[in-house]
Amino acid sequence: MNSGISVTKIRSFGAIYVAEARISAMLKWKSVIAIVAIGNPLFYLIAIGIGVGVLVNENSGTSGTGGVEYITFIAPALLASAAITAALDEAMFPVMEGFKWRKLFYAMNSTPITGPQIALGVFIAALARVAFTVICYWAVLIAFGVMSVEQSWDVIPVTIFAAGAFAAIIIGITAKVKNDDYFMTVLNRLIIMPMFLFSGTFFPLDSMPIYLQPIGWISPLWHSTELGRYFSYGYPLSATMLTVHFAFLLALLIGGFALANKTFTIRLTK
Amino acid sequence: MSEPLISARGLTKRYGDFTAVDAIDFDVAKGESFGLLGPNGAGKSTTMRIIAATSQRTSGTITILGRDPEEHGPQIRAHLGVVPQQDNLDTELTVTENLFIYGRYFGLSKKFIRTKIEELLEFAQLEEKRDVKVDALSGGMKRRLTIARALVSEPDILMLDEPTTGLDPQARHILWDRLFRLKELGVTLVITTHFMDEAEQLCDRLVVMDKGKIMAEGSPLELIKAYSTKEVLEVRFGSDRNKEIAPTLRAMCSRIEELPDRILMYVEDGEALLEEILNKKLHPTTSLVRRSSLEDVFLRLTGRTLIE
Numbered sequence: 001m002n003s004g005i006s007v008t009k010i011r012s013f014g015a016i017y018v019a020e021a022r023i024s025a026m027l028k029w030k031s032v033i034a035i036v037a038i039g040n041p042l043f044y045l046i047a048i049g050i051g052v053g054v055l056v057n058e059n060s061g062t063s064g065t066g067g068v069e070y071i072t073f074i075a076p077a078l079l080a081s082a083a084i085t086a087a088l089d090e091a092m093f094p095v096m097e098g099f100k101w102r103k104l105f106y107a108m109n110s111t112p113i114t115g116p117q118i119a120l121g122v123f124i125a126a127l128a129r130v131a132f133t134v135i136c137y138w139a140v141l142i143a144f145g146v147m148s149v150e151q152s153w154d155v156i157p158v159t160i161f162a163a164g165a166f167a168a169i170i171i172g173i174t175a176k177v178k179n180d181d182y183f184m185t186v187l188n189r190l191i192i193m194p195m196f197l198f199s200g201t202f203f204p205l206d207s208m209p210i211y212l213q214p215i216g217w218i219s220p221l222w223h224s225t226e227l228g229r230y231f232s233y234g235y236p237l238s239a240t241m242l243t244v245h246f247a248f249l250l251a252l253l254i255g256g257f258a259l260a261n262k263t264f265t266i267r268l269t270k
Numbered sequence: 271m272s273e274p275l276i277s278a279r280g281l282t283k284r285y286g287d288f289t290a291v292d293a294i295d296f297d298v299a300k301g302e303s304f305g306l307l308g309p310n311g312a313g314k315s316t317t318m319r320i321i322a323a324t325s326q327r328t329s330g331t332i333t334i335l336g337r338d339p340e341e342h343g344p345q346i347r348a349h350l351g352v353v354p355q356q357d358n359l360d361t362e363l364t365v366t367e368n369l370f371i372y373g374r375y376f377g378l379s380k381k382f383i384r385t386k387i388e389e390l391l392e393f394a395q396l397e398e399k400r401d402v403k404v405d406a407l408s409g410g411m412k413r414r415l416t417i418a419r420a421l422v423s424e425p426d427i428l429m430l431d432e433p434t435t436g437l438d439p440q441a442r443h444i445l446w447d448r449l450f451r452l453k454e455l456g457v458t459l460v461i462t463t464h465f466m467d468e469a470e471q472l473c474d475r476l477v478v479m480d481k482g483k484i485m486a487e488g489s490p491l492e493l494i495k496a497y498s499t500k501e502v503l504e505v506r507f508g509s510d511r512n513k514e515i516a517p518t519l520r521a522m523c524s525r526i527e528e529l530p531d532r533i534l535m536y537v538e539d540g541e542a543l544l545e546e547i548l549n550k551k552l553h554p555t556t557s558l559v560r561r562s563s564l565e566d567v568f569l570r571l572t573g574r575t576l577i578e
Contacts, residue, residue: 004378004379004382005348005349005376005377005378005423006377007344007345007348007377009377010344010348010375010376010377011344013377014375014377017371017374017375017377018375020371020374021360021371021374021375024363024367024371025360025362025363028362028363102358102360102361103356103358104358104360106324106354106358107354107358107359107360107372108375109324110322110324110347110350110352110354111347111348111372111375111376111423112344112345112347112348112375112376112377113344113375114343114344268324269324269325269326270325
């Protein structure tokens with residue numbers, strides 16, 4: 001019997017071991033991840049911030065964006081969107097791989113590691129990738145003078161928290177997927193893409209007809225964007241709305257974990 | 271016999287209406303090499319997953335290392351090495367990275383794992399492939415790596431589900447040699463297989479399973495003695511004449527089995543029987559005298575061949 005094995009230790013650190021494994025797999029793609037993290041904000045800033053921004057500012061001034069430059073208005077939204085995209089990458093693919101494509105979760109579960117620990121480990125690794133992406137994006141925004149360090153540093157934890165909530169719910173939902181033929185296409189084209197377009201990313205949500213606004217209300221991206229604007233340039237938010245945004249994201253986080261823990265356990269112990 | 275490492279009584283697993291494992295009893299002693307032999311769908315893998323504390327039984331009792339897997343899954347898994355039917359290595363990582371991350375799942379120190387990896391690479395004959403991505407390994411190498419991975423935690427029981435299925439003969443022999451060495455080192459092995467030669471090579475004792483039930487239990491030799499004769503004479507007369515001649519042959523020995531392509535005759539002295547057949551001018555197109563194997567035991571117990 002190997003005396004170096006402590007089940008108590010594994011109970012505390014199991015998720016960390018899973019995250020370690022996920023991060024070593026991620027590091028195989030480190031240059032791609034870094035290029036995306038830096039390249040993405042650069043392209044958006046040039047194309048939308050400078051290109052579209054000039055058009056908006058020349059035609060309607062700052063009246064449509066609550067008195068701030070167009071670039072100031074969309075920067076927190078782009079940041080939130082990049083964070084959510086990174087979260088999606090590191091939540092959906094590892095879970096599909098783990099259960100279906102390469103069955104890695106079954107290998108993990110043949111050790112003392114449990115289903116909920118695997119879910120938490122995947123989440124921690126996704127959060128690491130999100131944090132890296134958010135910090136890179138924010139640094140580029142600072143470098144371009146779009147935000148100021150003093151006023152906007154707290155947008156970092158808030159955006160990471162929002163993307164984390166999104167990662168949790170995606171981990172939970174993906175764990176339920178048995179047949180991946182349509183899942184990713186549907187998720188990407190019919191959920192992620194509309195979310196990006198209708199979450200008040202490029203224009204205030206309330207400038208859309210009322211019947212389209214619910215898309216934003218249920219979109220984690222909208223909640224993240226509103227919070228990002230509040231924390232980056234003092235966009236006006238009532239205490240109620242501030243609470244609503246945090247509560248919505250927190251509910252997603254808790255709901256995501258509840259679903260993930262249950263589904264992981266069932267799928268691994270059938 | 272000291273306290274068994276694994277002990278099952280009335281172990282049952284149902285999926286809806288389907289009974290995969292049907293009230294089986296067995297014990298596995300320390301240091302023993304125990305086999306589950308049977309065709310695909312016999313319930314071997316399901317039994318393995320219950321032992322591995324990754325599948326919950328429907329009824330019956332089972333203890334592994336003295337514990338109930340339903341309550342102590344992680345504690346039991348901490349002392350098992352599992353080699354699943356399909357390799358589930360991380361194909362994007364290298365050989366050593368795979369061993370390393372797996373060792374971490376047992377909470378082992380990085381220093382311990384690094385030392386252990388050297389030992390395992392030598393054992394699995396993968397020293398030269400240490401920094402190669404798993405994707406680039408042959409089937410036999412992947413299998414050896416999966417076994418090495420299962421050994422990283424120095425398990426009390428090594429569980430192998432169809433260890434050589436899908437490998438070419440040479441790769442199988444290399445693997446058997448490695449497993450035999452583990453057996454000599456006193457590692458308790460639990461093996462499922464549908465290859466009778468594998469069971470004969472590796473198992474001290476085995477159970478023959480079919481449709482979720484245990485049909486017989488014993489050492490390969492005991493089973494052959496109990497359910498077959500010393501020798502088997504295989505004769506072929508061509509598919510049309512087999513049927514016609516079968517009744518004549520049936521009268522010449524205690525038992526025959528008619529297979530689609532040949533007739534098996536169970537006797538103590540195969541050569542003598544063949545001479546008798548030739549004297550009767552029956553002229554088989556081919557004939558072969560061989561020793562009885564577990565395949566014959568299985569045929570006797572179930573009326574079917576192992577690989578259909």
